[in-house]
Amino acid sequence: MAVMVLYYVITALFTVILVRNFIKTRDVQKGILYLTVLMPFVLRLFRLK
């Protein structure tokens, strides 16, 4: 259970990093890539998939 909680913390950390990178990047292609990668992290954080 503790390991599961830790994995959710890691997921949240990656989510924050991806959002931050999306906001900061000037390259829209990279921005779209960040959003695409972000989707499974959001679905897991909200316990949907």
Added chain:
Amino acid sequence: MRLNKEWTIKGIAMAVTGTILVLAGIAFAQHRNFKEEVVLGPGVTTVRTLGDYFAPLKGGPNDANVFILGSGEPGGTMLVLGASHPEEPATSLTAHLLVENATVEQGKLIVVIHSNPSASTVTRPGDAYPRFFHIETDWGVKRFRMGDRWANPLDSWPDPETYVHFPSGQLLAYMDVRNLNRTWPGRANGSLAEQTCYAFMRLIEAEGVDLVIDLHEAELEYPIIGTIVAHQNGLRIAAMASMTLTAEEFRIGMEISPLALHGLSHREIGDHSNAPAFLAETPQPFLDRVRGITDESLLLTGKDEFVMKAGEHGLLYWPIDEDGWPIDVRVGRHCSTILSIAGFWTMFNRSKPLVVTGVPRYADVVAEGVGRFFADPRGARAQVVLE
């Protein structure tokens, strides 16, 4: 100016991503939260849950319903496990049919429709499984959840690098730590699947279970198919059931549970309890890797031209033709297999008879369709349990 253009594109991308997330999230949530309606049949005397046998499961994702069909007469006790692997829907349908139709005249029957409920709330990523399937009945269409082989990662995460089976120490594939048929006999402080098996072993002890039947389906590319796999304590019963069914109803084989293959129900239940365990397999082309479109039609009809082509090239362990392997045939096979095993149990254990009536045999299910045996949950006298 450039900044505006950049954020316009980013804004569109965010809107598209948000839409995908909302639509996908709704679809996933609908599947995860959908409950099947089970109408309690005339034979059901008690409904418990797995948490009654192992408290840590209580209220959790695998606190499965346990339907007890008693007779009030002394005799043997049989446990039937449906949907150990929820991507094998003939197993949960058969268990569901038992709960709604079976009456026990001697002994006791215990039925679990979803033995790994968590695995029934998710489908296999990347395999485009349908979330639901539908069965025509006399009163309308009944909806069921399609599931996966492994417990939902939302309930059991992360997997280990390598799954070390307890207590044998055998190394198994990492994801099988979520596979109910690789985690027997389970352990109290293990993964969700291990805890679930541990709870089933406590149920077997507490209820004095004499024999266990674990229902499964298999792809035609897999050699263990169309057969009964039996623990060495149940070989006589399995052999008689196999011979009689083959002579009178349909071809079914019989295999001895390998001594060194750990984690499976037919090995560990027999080794760690007094109950001989049997695993019954039916053919399910939906699971074959060479299949075509993976949709509800394939799930229900078992017809697939690519699997047939594989058969023409001798790549399958079980025959298939243009009739496929329809769900009625698969459920009918499981019904007759259960009745046959119960019958031979009684023949070999006269002091512990097990007499089950009200369950259709193979020919009945094939002729009338499995939907014929499901009661209307909105019927006047229907007592409904959500599964």
